[in-house]
Amino acid sequence: MSSVPSGLRATTSVKVPPRSIQNCQRAGVGAAGDMEGRGVRDLGKPEAYPPGEARCAVGAIDTGRPTSLPFGTTFPHPPFLENPMRSLIALLGAALASSAALAQTKWDMPTPYAATNFHTENIVQFAADVEKATGGKLRIQVHSNASLFKAPEIKRAVQGGQAQIGEILLSGYSNEDPVFGTDSVPFLATSYADAAKLWKIQKPFLEARFAKQGMVALFSVPWPPQGIYSTKPLAAVGDMKGLKMRSYNPYTSRIAELSGAQPVTIQAAELAQAFATGAVNANITSGATGYDTKAWEVVKNYYDTQAWLPKNLVFANKKAFDALDKATQDAVRKAAADAEARGWKVSEEKTAFYLAELKKNGMNVQAPSAQLKADFRKIGAQMTEEWLKTAGPDGKAIVDAFRK
Numbered sequence: 001m002s003s004v005p006s007g008l009r010a011t012t013s014v015k016v017p018p019r020s021i022q023n024c025q026r027a028g029v030g031a032a033g034d035m036e037g038r039g040v041r042d043l044g045k046p047e048a049y050p051p052g053e054a055r056c057a058v059g060a061i062d063t064g065r066p067t068s069l070p071f072g073t074t075f076p077h078p079p080f081l082e083n084p085m086r087s088l089i090a091l092l093g094a095a096l097a098s099s100a101a102l103a104q105t106k107w108d109m110p111t112p113y114a115a116t117n118f119h120t121e122n123i124v125q126f127a128a129d130v131e132k133a134t135g136g137k138l139r140i141q142v143h144s145n146a147s148l149f150k151a152p153e154i155k156r157a158v159q160g161g162q163a164q165i166g167e168i169l170l171s172g173y174s175n176e177d178p179v180f181g182t183d184s185v186p187f188l189a190t191s192y193a194d195a196a197k198l199w200k201i202q203k204p205f206l207e208a209r210f211a212k213q214g215m216v217a218l219f220s221v222p223w224p225p226q227g228i229y230s231t232k233p234l235a236a237v238g239d240m241k242g243l244k245m246r247s248y249n250p251y252t253s254r255i256a257e258l259s260g261a262q263p264v265t266i267q268a269a270e271l272a273q274a275f276a277t278g279a280v281n282a283n284i285t286s287g288a289t290g291y292d293t294k295a296w297e298v299v300k301n302y303y304d305t306q307a308w309l310p311k312n313l314v315f316a317n318k319k320a321f322d323a324l325d326k327a328t329q330d331a332v333r334k335a336a337a338d339a340e341a342r343g344w345k346v347s348e349e350k351t352a353f354y355l356a357e358l359k360k361n362g363m364n365v366q367a368p369s370a371q372l373k374a375d376f377r378k379i380g381a382q383m384t385e386e387w388l389k390t391a392g393p394d395g396k397a398i399v400d401a402f403r404k
Helices: 084-103 118-133 150-159 178-184 192-212 250-261 270-276 286-293 318-322 324-358 370-403
Strands: 104-108 139-144 165-169 217-223 224-228 244-247 262-265 282-286 301-303 313-317 364-366
Touching: 104 150, 118 139, 118 217, 118 313, 118 324, 139 324, 150 165, 150 270, 150 286, 150 313, 165 270, 178 192, 178 250, 178 370, 192 217, 192 313, 192 324, 217 250, 244 250, 250 262, 250 301, 250 370, 270 286, 282 286, 286 324, 313 318, 313 324, 324 364
Parallel strands: 104 139, 104 165, 244 262, 244 282, 301 364
Antiparallel strands: 165 313, 217 313, 224 282, 224 301
């Protein structure tokens, strides 16, 4: 009997005739050996093959060529036969690990803004809260700065199930439904207190619309009040005539038209380049966007008009949400409520910080002149009437309740 390699225990062997395993396929037997014939009948009591029997021994490999194994070569039992209980425990452990991996649900979450934006930071915290509260059963992967889907594509991606959860600027979809843009009607709600009041009224109308489209509205956070960035000084709306003004929703496009400017659709992620190349030379947005895009490098004037506070909405695909168990759904809703409260607080707290940073970096930050402010309020009144005509009974109900 030949010696056994170090580390392997000698066991009952199978003796292989020197020419009997020249070609297992030719004999019609698989490489694992003949478990049915006169080979290994009983794994606990292997026996020698009778001389002249062309059988494949356990462990033989079909190479298609004669083997060079000498007669009487000893094959140790496979490790799983040495300690069946240990093997069973290992198999059960692997099965449990596999089940745990299968039990984990992963959601992809596209967002339009940079990782350093306060909205994105709030969402990252929301995702972490969900994972912690569910013990890892639900993991949300945040894809910031329009890296997974561009801003106009996110709502459709979530609605169609390409992503399970996402973030959008609500008013960007006001052409689809004017109620989505209630918060961006110029000078309707210009403070955080007014914006919170408006959101409380708008929310049930919005939730019903999203539910009808197969989505679940989770939470909303406002941007700081909107102001005007311009490469040239503005004393009145007439000074905007001929400017190329970036628009991010139908309301900013309409303001550009009524001001004599040319609306140009540019996403936030492309804004700095658009100013640098001259594609735009005016913009209505918040101090937060100016800070994120380092607006001071390409534009020098900011007018703090506080025209409105647009909101972002985080929402999920309803089928994906309904597929979660009740405890996980509750954890998502709890994390969403916390994110909404935290987001509103941070947004308001950072408003002064953003404007201070713009000023510190060389921008001319100022309140609008009396004439510029009066001109914009006139435009706002006209746009409110236009919006009410398109928003229907629900729009009127929202505005009436807000004005009480």
